[in-house]
Amino acid sequence: MNPQPDYSAAYVVLRTSDGDEGHSLVFTIGRGNDVQVAAIQALEPLVVGLPVDPTLADLGGFARRISGDSQFRWLGPDKGVIAMASGAIVNAAWDLRARRENKPLWRLLAEMSPEQIVDLVDFRYLRDALTPAEALEILRADGRDVRQQRLLDSGYPAYTTTPGWLGYDDEKLARLSKEAVADGFGMIKLKVGGDLDDDRRRLRIAREAVGPDLPIAVDANQVWGVGEAIEWMTALAPHGPYWIEEPTSPDDVLGHARIREAVTPIKVATGEHGANPVLFKQLLQAQAVDVVQIDATRVGGINDNVAILLLAAKFGVPVCPHAGGVGLCEMVQHLAMFDYVAVSGTQADRRIEYVDHLHEHFVDPVVVRGGRYLTPTAPGAGARMHASSLAQFTYPDGPAWA
Amino acid sequence: MNPQPDYSAAYVVLRTSDGDEGHSLVFTIGRGNDVQVAAIQALEPLVVGLPVDPTLADLGGFARRISGDSQFRWLGPDKGVIAMASGAIVNAAWDLRARRENKPLWRLLAEMSPEQIVDLVDFRYLRDALTPAEALEILRADGRDVRQQRLLDSGYPAYTTTPGWLGYDDEKLARLSKEAVADGFGMIKLKVGGDLDDDRRRLRIAREAVGPDLPIAVDANQVWGVGEAIEWMTALAPHGPYWIEEPTSPDDVLGHARIREAVTPIKVATGEHGANPVLFKQLLQAQAVDVVQIDATRVGGINDNVAILLLAAKFGVPVCPHAGGVGLCEMVQHLAMFDYVAVSGTQADRRIEYVDHLHEHFVDPVVVRGGRYLTPTAPGAGARMHASSLAQFTYPDGPAWA
Numbered sequence: 001m002n003p004q005p006d007y008s009a010a011y012v013v014l015r016t017s018d019g020d021e022g023h024s025l026v027f028t029i030g031r032g033n034d035v036q037v038a039a040i041q042a043l044e045p046l047v048v049g050l051p052v053d054p055t056l057a058d059l060g061g062f063a064r065r066i067s068g069d070s071q072f073r074w075l076g077p078d079k080g081v082i083a084m085a086s087g088a089i090v091n092a093a094w095d096l097r098a099r100r101e102n103k104p105l106w107r108l109l110a111e112m113s114p115e116q117i118v119d120l121v122d123f124r125y126l127r128d129a130l131t132p133a134e135a136l137e138i139l140r141a142d143g144r145d146v147r148q149q150r151l152l153d154s155g156y157p158a159y160t161t162t163p164g165w166l167g168y169d170d171e172k173l174a175r176l177s178k179e180a181v182a183d184g185f186g187m188i189k190l191k192v193g194g195d196l197d198d199d200r201r202r203l204r205i206a207r208e209a210v211g212p213d214l215p216i217a218v219d220a221n222q223v224w225g226v227g228e229a230i231e232w233m234t235a236l237a238p239h240g241p242y243w244i245e246e247p248t249s250p251d252d253v254l255g256h257a258r259i260r261e262a263v264t265p266i267k268v269a270t271g272e273h274g275a276n277p278v279l280f281k282q283l284l285q286a287q288a289v290d291v292v293q294i295d296a297t298r299v300g301g302i303n304d305n306v307a308i309l310l311l312a313a314k315f316g317v318p319v320c321p322h323a324g325g326v327g328l329c330e331m332v333q334h335l336a337m338f339d340y341v342a343v344s345g346t347q348a349d350r351r352i353e354y355v356d357h358l359h360e361h362f363v364d365p366v367v368v369r370g371g372r373y374l375t376p377t378a379p380g381a382g383a384r385m386h387a388s389s390l391a392q393f394t395y396p397d398g399p400a401w402a
Numbered sequence: 403m404n405p406q407p408d409y410s411a412a413y414v415v416l417r418t419s420d421g422d423e424g425h426s427l428v429f430t431i432g433r434g435n436d437v438q439v440a441a442i443q444a445l446e447p448l449v450v451g452l453p454v455d456p457t458l459a460d461l462g463g464f465a466r467r468i469s470g471d472s473q474f475r476w477l478g479p480d481k482g483v484i485a486m487a488s489g490a491i492v493n494a495a496w497d498l499r500a501r502r503e504n505k506p507l508w509r510l511l512a513e514m515s516p517e518q519i520v521d522l523v524d525f526r527y528l529r530d531a532l533t534p535a536e537a538l539e540i541l542r543a544d545g546r547d548v549r550q551q552r553l554l555d556s557g558y559p560a561y562t563t564t565p566g567w568l569g570y571d572d573e574k575l576a577r578l579s580k581e582a583v584a585d586g587f588g589m590i591k592l593k594v595g596g597d598l599d600d601d602r603r604r605l606r607i608a609r610e611a612v613g614p615d616l617p618i619a620v621d622a623n624q625v626w627g628v629g630e631a632i633e634w635m636t637a638l639a640p641h642g643p644y645w646i647e648e649p650t651s652p653d654d655v656l657g658h659a660r661i662r663e664a665v666t667p668i669k670v671a672t673g674e675h676g677a678n679p680v681l682f683k684q685l686l687q688a689q690a691v692d693v694v695q696i697d698a699t700r701v702g703g704i705n706d707n708v709a710i711l712l713l714a715a716k717f718g719v720p721v722c723p724h725a726g727g728v729g730l731c732e733m734v735q736h737l738a739m740f741d742y743v744a745v746s747g748t749q750a751d752r753r754i755e756y757v758d759h760l761h762e763h764f765v766d767p768v769v770v771r772g773g774r775y776l777t778p779t780a781p782g783a784g785a786r787m788h789a790s791s792l793a794q795f796t797y798p799d800g801p802a803w804a
Contacts (some may be wrong), residue, residue, distance in 0.1 A: 077479045
C-alpha cells in the first residue's frame with residue numbers, strides 16, 4: 001500500500017518570550033509534507049501571542065479552541081491534514097509544559113489528578129460510550145505509585161517489525177527473526193497482502209526462526225476489502241498469526257467487526273490511521289477490534305489520545321501503539337506508559353511497536369533493551385530533534401537536499 | 403457550529419495545450435482556504451503534462467491514480483484536505499470533458515454505458531455492500547430516455563433553507579416561510595440546536611406560515627452528542643419535523659443508527675461532511691439514515707459521488723444533495739439529475755437543497771422556478787465562475803481585498 005515511503009516530518013516549534021521551546025512533528029511519507037506544513041502555519045494566528053502560563057495550565061481548553069475553530073474545522077471535521085496540524089501544535093504545547101515542569105510527558109500526565117485528566121478530553125461526541133463520571137472512576141483506581149516505580153524499574157514491553165518488511169529475502173527474514181528473539185522481543189510482525197503464497201512461506205520461515213511460542217503478528221496496511229481480508233486470513237490461519245493489522249479501510253468499523261467475527265481467534269488490530277476518537281469509540285462499541293493501535297501524530301494530539309486510552313480502558317481492550325516512522329517511538333512510548341500508570345493499570349497483552357530507524361536524530365532517543373522500552377526520564381514529550389539534524393534535513397535549504 | 407462562515411473557495415483550472423479549460427472548486431468557510439489551495443497545488447505534478455484524450459477517456463483510472471498516490475494518501479487516507487484536493491482536480495477534469503463533448507455533466511454521465519459508469523468507481527472497500535455486478539444490474543434498468551425527456555421538461559424538485567437561519571427574527575422567519583410556499587418549494591429547513599425554547603417557537607411560527615402539510619426539516623450542524631440529539635429531537639417531535647440533519651458527528655455511524663432508532667418517524671439525514679464512500683456504505687449497512695446527503699466538494703470528486711449514488715440505490719435510500727455555499731447548487735444538481743435518469747430512476751422523496759446566494763458569480767447559474775431546479779443544458783459541470791468575479795475576489799490581489 002505504501003510502496004515507496006520517503007520518511008518526512010512537518011516540524012513544529014513553539015517559542016516563548018522567555019526562550020523556552022516546545023517541539024513536535026507530524027510524520028508523513030514524503031509528497032504532501034509541505035501541505036502539512038501549510039496547515040500548521042495557517043493555525044499560527046490561533047497560537048502566537050497567547051499568554052504562556054494560563055495556556056499551559058489549561059491544555060484541555062487550548063486543544064478544544066485549536067481543533068474547534070469553526071472555519072478550520074470545516075476542512076475536516078476532526079480528520080486529515082487540519083486535525084493533524086492541530087494535533088502537532090497541541091503536542092508542542094505539551095512538550096513545552098513538560099519541559100517547564102521538568103518531567104517526561106508520561107509522568108506529567110500520570111501525576112495529574114483524575115479531574116484534571118478528564119478535563120483534557122472533549123466528551124461532546126463520546127458520552128454515549130464514556131461519561132466523564134466513568135472516566136473519573138477509571139482514573140481513581142489505586143496503585144499509581146507502585147506502577148510508576150515498576151515502570152521506572154523495568155520499562156514497557158516492545159515488539160519489533162524489523163524482520164518483516166516486504167522485499168527482504170527469506171534468508172534476511174530468518175536471520176532478523178532470530179535476532180529479534182535473541183534481543184528479547186516478545187513478538188514480531190510481518191507485512192502481508194502482496195502474494196498469498198509468499199505470505200505462507202514467509203510465515204513458515206519466521207515461525208521456524210522464532211520457535212513455536214512467540215506471537216507473530218501480520219500487517220496488511222489496508223490493502224484488502226472486507227471479503228478479501230476474510231479469505232486471505234482464513235488461508236493464513238493454519239500458520240497461527242497473532243493479529244491481523246489494518247486488514248481494510250481504517251474507516252470501516254462495520255467491516256472490521258465482520259472480519260473479526262470471521263477470523264477469531266486471530267485478533268484484529270487497527271487505529272494508526274484512525275482519524276479521531278469518534279472512530280475509536282465505534283470500533284469499541286461494535287466489538288470490531290481486539291487491539292487498539294494509537295498513533296502519536298494522526299489524531300488531534302495528546303488530548304485525543306487520552307480520550308482513546310480512556311475509551312479502550314472502559315471497554316477492556318488493550319492498546320498497542322503504532323510506532324516507527326520519524327520519532328513515533330519517541331512520542332508514543334509516553335502515552336503507553338501513562339496508560340499503564342494511570343488508566344488501564346496493566347501491561348498485559350500490551351506492547352509498543354519498535355523499529356530501529358532514525359533514532360539518532362532525536363535528542364532523547366528511545367532505549368530498547370531486552371525487548372523492553374526503558375522508561376524515559378528526560379523532560380519533554382520526546383519529539384525534539386538535534387539542531388544539527390534539523391539544519392541538515394530542512395527542506396529545501398538543508399545541505400541534504402543539495 | 404459554524405457561527406461566522408466567510409464563504410470562500412479554492413478554485414482550480416485545468417488548461418490543455420489547445421486552450422480548453424476545466425474548472426472546479428472546493429467550498430470552504432474562510433480560514434484554511436489557503437491550506438486547501440496548497441493541497442491542490444501539491445497535486446499538480448500528478449496532472450500537468452498528461453495526454454488529454456486518454457486521460458479524459460479514462461476518468462476512473464485518473465481518479466484512482468490521483469487519490470491513490472500513496473504518499474499523498476498518507477495524509478488522509480481518503481479524507482479531509484487531501485481528498486478534497488483530489489476531488490477538485492477530478493471534478494475539473496470532468497468539467498473539461500463535458501465541455502469538449504458539449505454536454506452538461508448530468509447528460510455526459512447519464513449517456514455512458516453501465517459498464518463505463520461502473521468503471522468510474524473504486525470498489526476496493528465497497529464490495530461487501532455493492533459488487534460491480536450489482537451496480538451493473540442497477541444501471542441496466544430501462545427508461546433512461548423517458549426520464550431524460552421528463553427531466554428536460556420539468557426539472558427536479560428543490561427545497562429551500564432560506565427562511566431558517568438562526569439569527570433571523572420571528573417576523574422574518576414567518577415572511578420567508580410564506581414566500582417559500584408561494585415560490586412553490588416543497589419543503590423548507592430550519593437550523594436548530596441553539597436553544598430548545600427558541601427551536602420550539604420557531605417551528606411553531608414556520609408551521610403556521612407554511613400550513614399543515616409542507617414538510618419542515620431541521621438541521622443541527624453536528625452540535626449534539628448522541629444522547630443529546632435524542633433528547634432534543636424527542637422534545638421537538640410534537641412539532642413534526644420531517645428530518646433531523648447532522649444531529650451529531652458526521653463520522654458516527656453507530657450514533658446515527660441509535661438516534662434513528664429513537665426518533666423515528668422523524669427521518670435522519672447526514673452526509674454533507676461524510677468523508678468518503680466507506681462512511682456512506684456503513685451508514686447504509688447500519689440503517690443509520692433515511693436520507694443520504696451528498697456534497698459536491700467534500701469527497702474525492704464525482705467518481706466517489708457516483709459510488710455513493712449506487713450504494714444508496716442498492717439500499718433503497720433517497721439522496722437529497724446538500725447545496726448552498728459557493729457553487730454547490732450549480733455542481734450538485736448534475737449528480738441528482740444523473741441519479742434520476744440512470745441510477746435510482748425516481749424523484750420520489752428527493753429534493754436538492756437551494757439557497758439563493760452567490761449565483762451571480764457563475765457562468766451558468768442554477769435556475770429555480772416553481773420550487774424546481776430547471777435542467778441545465780449548457781456544457782460543463784457547473785462550477786465555472788465569471789472571469790470578472792475571479793479577478794475581483796482572488797486572494798490576496800483582487801480589488802475586493804484592498
